[in-house]
Amino acid sequence: MTQSTIPAHARAVIIGGGVIGCSVAYHLAKLGWRDVVLLEQGQLSCGTTWHAAGLVGQLRSQVSMTGLIRYSTELYADLETETGLATGWQNCGSLAVARTDDRMTVLRRMAASARAHGVEVEVITAAEAGDKWPIMALDDLKGGLWLPGDGKANPTDLTQSLAKGARNCGAGIFERTKVTGIVVENRRIKAVTTDAGTINTEIIVNCAGQWARALGLRNGVNIPLHSAEHMYVVTEKIEGVQPDLPVLRDPDGYIYFKEEVGGLVMGGFEPDAKPWARDGIPEDFEFTLLPDDWEQFEILMQNAIIRVPQLADSGVRKFYNGPESFTPDNNFLLGEAPELKNYFVGAGFNSMGIASAGGAGKALAEWIVTGAPTLDLWPVDIRRFAGFNNNPNWLHDRVKETLGLHYAMPWPNRELETARALRRSPLYDRLAQKGARFGSKMGWERVNWFAGQCGSAEMSYTFQRPDWHEAVGREHRAARETAALFDQTSFGKLLVQGKDACAVLDRLCAGGMDVPVGRSVYTGMLNERGGYESDLTVLRLAEDRFLVITGSAQPVHDLDWINRHTPEDAHATVTDMTSAWSVLAVMGPNSRRILKKLTGANLSNAAFPFASVREIDLGYANVFANRMSYVGELGWELIVPTEMTVGVYEDLMRAGADEGLVDAGYYALEGLRIEKGYRAWGRELGPDLNPFEAGLSFAVDMNKPVRFIGRAALSEMGRPRFLKRRIVQFLLTDPQAMAWGGEAVLRNGVEIGEVRSAAYGHTLGGSVALALIEQETGVTDEFLVDGTYEIDLAGARVPAIAHKRTPYDPKSERVKQDD
Ligand SMILES: Cc1cc2nc3c(=O)[nH]c(=O)nc-3n(C[C@H](O)[C@H](O)[C@H](O)COP(=O)(O)OP(=O)(O)OC[C@H]3O[C@@H](n4cnc5c(N)ncnc54)[C@H](O)[C@@H]3O)c2cc1C
16 A cells, blocks of 8 residues: 655655665665655656566676675565565576687686585586577587576566565655655755655665766765666567576677567667766656667677577567666665765666665665675775766766676776776876876776787787786886886875874774874774775874875775764864875885985885885975885885876986886786785775784784774684684696686685685796685684695686795895895
């Protein structure tokens, strides 16, 4: 029964009655929040949800995302029993087929990763795929992957069933009620205004689908998504198409199929998509489709006829062209917006909203109720984006590419090509002239490697040894043997100032912050569970001034985290200074000699020890020099005013000419850091992993007087002797074998973990990997030493050696002697 009058007050108001809003309402109600209200301007599911194809595929590249969809499948299977309304869930399984050897490599890699994530999977031959899908042509196929747990749901029925479940637990759902505004006073949400009256509330959940961005902008909240046309056709009945036919994906042809009333639903993800509604969604866009576009659909149709030749003679019953919202990286947007407290978002579902709704709705509801994410949601956390990502032109151009990413080859190091070259270091042109090949992170153009004399000038993608292998090897060896200069300007830089700055940071960071001026501290910010919220270096520049250096992807998140945890009466501010300074890292045994040519500062071990920062003269400039290293060599990170960067760079290159100084990029950096066993946030480190498991207990000060966030959880664990999970370093014994990350790790032939990051270690002469190993009875040193290890490289098991400590350079960069 639909209530008719909206209440005057609600604990939380959800905007949007699509599958996502209904799932959030359902899960909030299940968590015991009774006075939750959902407002829908039209009817439930009338936006994008009603015309979805309903495919539910579990496997995602991040384990937590796979977990969310696995939960969706369980919920959709059980919901009818609870609500009496069917969801249309059918556990028909899904099949993916490969037209090329490279795609088969992808499928084999997916199979290994699926097993590591606990998803049932089987690599099958083309003939076996044909047995499961008799009407498909097999002659061009290399094989396939069978996922028996996948299925399909009916999007409208599912939405109604979730809504009923929510109502049954007390939620109020109001259709034909349009939100017209959100009232904010003193930076706090006060109320929601609608065309049917006002509801006082302190919590908003924006689940308005493709309307979410415009709604967010009204309160200064960035929700970077853009609509794109998305299409499928439904055919007349086709002989041989049975109701229990599995879902079929043929990613090399950009297409998918599912059975519907004896015919086929055939749709896909064309590589060059068609963004829609740049100037806003038209009024009353309800149960509405866009005009058929057979020209845009042609690439999908041609490929579909290759796979199912009968389609050439089958009639099309209906063409569905519906807009869906896509985001800059093809992952959805979840969580509390950094711009406004208690403004939550669940939007931008990139044609995965039906599959994701169950898990995403539960995760967002838990975030709202507990005030923090309850699992690692970083891949979808709205704070991974910055304001520039919400620029409409930028979004428009990027979305043309992201829609097609669904079925694009997931090559290692694959770079997005659209909306590029926006954020550039002052050295960009100079480095480009020197053969730099750029990648992109958080909008920054960053050098991956320098083409130089050896290797290809262009980015070539492969799972094998790439063209740039030798070029990167040259940079790697320079960092180890002479010196290398890395432009790390994209680092996030947050200035925390005020007389309470030390106290604020001491509560946020696991390491001791009350250090003498001139010390730099490598540490982490932890959540209440003891997991990593960020991994950073904090430089004490003055009694009341700290510079927090964080990863390129993290400044929005970290700024938000610091702000949220700064008491209102504290005398401390945090300012994002990322654009004010460049970072030039001079690393390698000759780095001290190079810098000495340019500065009068004393760079000796005694005067300038490891983990210290000084303001020094360098040529004509004054810079902060931080003695830290992410490559495991003697070196300094130079923090240079942006406008002086080119001058400082030219001085450094001149001074380094006789010292073997070379320009180096991020690919070399990756190999150097993994060889040395250094962890990276977003790869090894994340909200679900604590410093003990990460092997970083040295960066935690359990004895400092301040009770830092996460301390209670860590002390409860009591520095456990038997860690059930641990980051472990591996070296592959075959020097030709290439690991890239995401591979399964086997111990004595049994899957035991997953590689989080991997690269070629040019000093150790093989692929090096950092993997998360899990064992219920404890990953003890004895357990590690006893095992025989292999890494699954697309079905080929390559022996690997587990190392408790890095096999490289026992003589640490901390004790490098003076020249
Ligand atoms: C052709 C096509 C095929 C698809 N196939 C699949 C598939 O196979 N599998 C899959 O997982 N996903 C698929 N999807 C994607 C899926 O449909 C979406 O991801 C999902 O429906 C998004 O749900 P939502 O709740 O975020 O958005 P919507 O369903 O659009 O809901 C948002 C709601 O907010 C309401 N609203 C907006 N503004 C206001 C306001 N001011 N006040 C009140 N209400 C407001 C709107 O009316 C709308 O009903 C497909 C999409 C398309 C277009």
